[in-house]
Amino acid sequence: MTSRRVASLVAVSWFYSLLICAVMIVLTVSLQLCGNIVNTVYCGNYSIVKLACSDITVINIYGLFVSLCTLFVPLILILYTYIKILRVCFSGCKQSRQKALSTCTPHFVSLINFSFGCSFEILQSRFDMSGVPTMFRILLSLYFLTCQPLLNAVMYGLTFSKIRVVVRNVVSEVGL
Numbered sequence: 708m709t710s711r712r713v714a715s716l717v718a719v720s721w722f723y724s725l726l727i728c729a730v731m732i733v734l735t736v737s738l739q740l741c742g743n744i745v746n747t748v749y750c751g752n753y754s755i756v757k758l759a760c761s762d763i764t765v766i767n768i769y770g771l772f773v774s775l776c777t778l779f780v781p782l783i784l785i786l787y788t789y790i791k792i793l794r795v796c797f798s799g800c801k802q803s804r805q806k807a808l809s810t811c812t813p814h815f816v817s818l819i820n821f822s823f824g825c826s827f828e829i830l831q832s833r834f835d836m837s838g839v840p841t842m843f844r845i846l847l848s849l850y851f852l853t854c855q856p857l858l859n860a861v862m863y864g865l866t867f868s869k870i871r872v873v874v875r876n877v878v879s880e881v882g883l
Contacts, residue, residue, distance in 0.1 A: 727773050734766050748848045753832040767833075778825050785818060813862040820858050824851035 731752055741760040756766050789811060796807030828851050836844055864870045 727777070730769065731766075731773075734769060738763070738766075747831075748845055749852070751828075751832065757832075771833075774829050778822070778829075782818070782822050789815060817859050817862055820855055824855045827851065 735752055735755055738756065738759040739761045740755070740758045742758045745754045745758070747754050753770060756763055756770075793807055793811065796803050827847055831844070831848060864874075
């Protein structure tokens, strides 16, 4: 992996993200809005789109396409890669299996956690959630903002022995 290749990959990922955001902003700015109350904890782009009086078919199609390309396609590729890695590791000795599981488990849990949060945000924004109790909707919308980063910190923090020892001491002192 050369420095030039790394720079190219970084540039492509930034350009792709900026292009997606720019197109969505252009599509959203052109909308005629009929309301001004956002029924979520934070204001996402689709919360504004739902306030539109005009036709939002193009934005819906674009949003679903972008969601597919940025969330589900990479998720499938990552899961496929994990399966291949684990298949090779499980064909080896017991030590390689343990090493593979200890390395891949935090990554896999973090990936599933992130995917769940993203999927819920997509579903919550696209479907009528008025039948779901308000408190439950608020808690689930906060999931992506709070639980996802906290779980990552805990998962990766506990892999360090010094942090694990401190957490174990705190838990034993509290009596949990």
